Amino acid sequence: MGSITFLEHNGAKHIVEIESGKSLMQTALDGGIPGIDGDCGGECACGTCHLIVEVGYINIVGSASGEELQMLELTPDRTDNSRLACQVIASDDMDGMIVQLPEFQM
């Protein structure tokens, strides 16, 4: 149990309950979070699920794979803490985490 906050570029917050084992992309879609489209269905092939992980949680979330990094290279607003939400699996360790939604996706 626990929650993750999706933070829009305009400051709007969306707090969702963690469901361990579910991707953050699916979590966002199920929660009606704007800015996460997930056009490829979670295949790491579209880049429409980009989010920026809060610095203090990057070790818990982990780093992007090579394939994910290649997709992120094409994504505007990319930062060192960028991840594709379809490649991040929620866990209870992420309780309290804030992830930012890039301005480009809004």
Ligand code: FES
């Ligand atoms: S849903 Fe397409 S890259 Fe994540």
